[in-house]
Each structure stands twice: as C-alpha cells, then as structure tokens.
Amino acid sequence: MAITRDEILASLSRLTLPGGADLVSSDMVRALTIEGAAVRFVIEAPDPETAAKMEGVRSAAERLVSQLAGVDSVSVILTAHGPSQKPQAPPSLKVGGHPKPQAGPTKPAGVDRILAIGSGKGGVGKSTVSSNLAVALAREGRRVGLLDADIYGPSQPRMMGVNKRPGSPDGKTIIPLQAHGVTMMSIGLMMEEGKAVVWRGPMLMGALQQMLGQVQWGELDVLIVDLPPGTGDVQLTLCQKTQLTGAVVVSTPQDVALIDARKAIDMFNNLRTPVLGLIENMSTFVCPTCGTESQIFGHGGVAAEAERIGAPFLGALPIDLDTRLAGDSGTPVAAGDGPMADAYRQLARRFIDGGMA
Numbered sequence: 001m002a003i004t005r006d007e008i009l010a011s012l013s014r015l016t017l018p019g020g021a022d023l024v025s026s027d028m029v030r031a032l033t034i035e036g037a038a039v040r041f042v043i044e045a046p047d048p049e050t051a052a053k054m055e056g057v058r059s060a061a062e063r064l065v066s067q068l069a070g071v072d073s074v075s076v077i078l079t080a081h082g083p084s085q086k087p088q089a090p091p092s093l094k095v096g097g098h099p100k101p102q103a104g105p106t107k108p109a110g111v112d113r114i115l116a117i118g119s120g121k122g123g124v125g126k127s128t129v130s131s132n133l134a135v136a137l138a139r140e141g142r143r144v145g146l147l148d149a150d151i152y153g154p155s156q157p158r159m160m161g162v163n164k165r166p167g168s169p170d171g172k173t174i175i176p177l178q179a180h181g182v183t184m185m186s187i188g189l190m191m192e193e194g195k196a197v198v199w200r201g202p203m204l205m206g207a208l209q210q211m212l213g214q215v216q217w218g219e220l221d222v223l224i225v226d227l228p229p230g231t232g233d234v235q236l237t238l239c240q241k242t243q244l245t246g247a248v249v250v251s252t253p254q255d256v257a258l259i260d261a262r263k264a265i266d267m268f269n270n271l272r273t274p275v276l277g278l279i280e281n282m283s284t285f286v287c288p289t290c291g292t293e294s295q296i297f298g299h300g301g302v303a304a305e306a307e308r309i310g311a312p313f314l315g316a317l318p319i320d321l322d323t324r325l326a327g328d329s330g331t332p333v334a335a336g337d338g339p340m341a342d343a344y345r346q347l348a349r350r351f352i353d354g355g356m357a
Helices: 005-012 048-052 055-066 126-139 156-160 201-213 233-241 255-270 301-309 321-329 339-353
Strands: 029-035 038-045 073-080 111-118 144-148 177-179 182-186 220-226 246-251 275-280 313-316
Touching: 005 029, 005 055, 038 048, 038 055, 048 073, 055 073, 073 126, 111 126, 111 233, 111 255, 126 144, 126 156, 126 182, 126 220, 126 321, 126 339, 144 156, 156 182, 156 321, 201 233, 246 255, 246 301, 255 275, 255 301, 275 301, 301 313, 313 339
Parallel strands: 038 073, 111 220, 111 246, 144 182, 144 220, 246 275, 275 313
Antiparallel strands: 029 038, 177 182
C-alpha cells in the first residue's frame, strides 16, 4: 500500500524539538513529495544558527520516515529561512594576492571528493550544469558544496539566488553560504556587484587557494568546482595543488565546441587528472508550442567523442527555456519538479552510482 502524506507527517510529529514542540507543529516541514516509494522533504529552520544545530534532527527524521511501510528511500534536506539573527561583519581579509607555499596537493578537511566541471570554451552551459547538478545531488541526499572558481565571470550567486556577503569571524576563515541544500562560495560574493576583477595570474591562484583552504566547508560528500572556460591559471592551480577526484567536461555537440572540449580533455590528461566523463548540453530543442524537436547545435557529437577517448558519456541535456528562466531567478530548475528536474535527477544518480558523488 502506498505511503500517504498524512502518515509521514504523523510520524514526524513524534520528533520533539528542544522546548517541547515538534517538527510539524513548528511548521518546519516543507516541499514534501512522494514519488512511488521515494520520499523527499525539506526541514526549514528559522535561521542559520538553529539550522547549524539540527543535523541530529534531520538524521532522526530521515530514520523515522524510512521505517514506515511503503518507503524505500528518503531524502531530507536541512536549510534555513531568513538571515542570521546575528549579522556578521564583512570579512576583514584580503581576497587574492600571491598564493601561499604548500608541500603538495591538499583538500579541505571533511571533504570526501572534489569534482571539477570544465569546458574548453564559454557559453556551453557549464555553470548551469554545475549548479543544477549540485542541487540534484543534494536532493538525492548527498552533502554537496559548490565552489564558483570562475574568477572573472562568477555566475553562481545569481543562479543560486544568493547575494549576501560571507562572514569571517576572525579575518582568516570564511563562512560559506547555504542555498537549496548546497554549501556554496564564489568570488562574486566577496566583490562589489558589477565591479570587474582585474587580476593577473598569481592573484587568481591566491584567490582559489583561499576559497579552498580558508572556507569552512564542513563535512561534504562532494565539492563541485565550477571552473572558468579554457585551460588557464585556475585550471592549472586546481589540478596541481588540489587532490582532485577527477574532472567532467561539458560541451555542446557542435564541432566548434568539441574542438575546444578536446583541448580541455588534453589539459586534464597532461595534468594527470582523470576525466570521469562527458556531458552533452543543449543537445536538442523541443518547441513548446508544436512539440517539434530540433537539433540546433547538432546531436551526438559529445557521445561520439566520449567513445573515441574511452570516457563515460554521462548524459545529454536539452536546451530549455525553463532552465534559463530558473537560473536567472535564482532557483535552479533541479530544485523543482518537471522534465528538466527529472533529467538532472537522473544525471545525479549516474554520478552517485558511478562513485563520483
């Protein structure tokens, strides 16, 4: 017999919070969805301070619901509503500067895997794929971080709907922000909006080192790094100074994009960074009026390239108006429901099943 919404809420109402109230009466259960035997919901705390103390409550809620008859899988995301009760002062630290010496490749404490999302050229939707993949993985129960390493053109703050400046309690560490169940950081959050970043290579390298080493990422299953396009200083620094799990290359199927994608793949190979797979973005377009399918940028080129180099083909994503509108509005399409959310959910499952996330 299928599980019902009332049965889930009744089970969650047994979970008592400090002070005697429960999750349901406190109106903290949000976005409850039931898809067959899979249950997903969000626990929304009133503020970030409360959310930071509720990981045990999230785990307990997940266990309670998983024990119900008719439930095979449960995904519970912990988030916070509204700003911090105690606003933090802007970080009193300098962003950028020359990188600090380090003995060898490192990774932030508590981070299990670091996954670089790269492309040979701009405009192929790499940042859109990065943000939606991060949200989709979070909805599948993974603890996910998202680092916007596109120093010159950071777009993740807009796509993830975040515009607050990160806090720094001591002028050394940086407290990342939370959005849609994802821990995120971007140079765009540290700079004045609309102000250009005019830095040479060493400044870029120093900023990347700061965002990896000084940000308190916490316990993460995977940290997704949204790289800038091309094969420059940021890519070189990340591959040489960080313990990367591997890289995923995003490309459109057209020949011009594939030419540059091959260069990105060659760069990762030269830097001994495993290429874990390729994603074809803007693979096809379905007219919302007549339903006609058009292959605007060609079709299948990335799958053929993956087969040629012996790398997994992770999937094809269509070009879609809802995806663009969702990104511009600050709520990635993967955070909702519909065909594109399902497409990113399937992509996230491939990453999980393949041991990449």
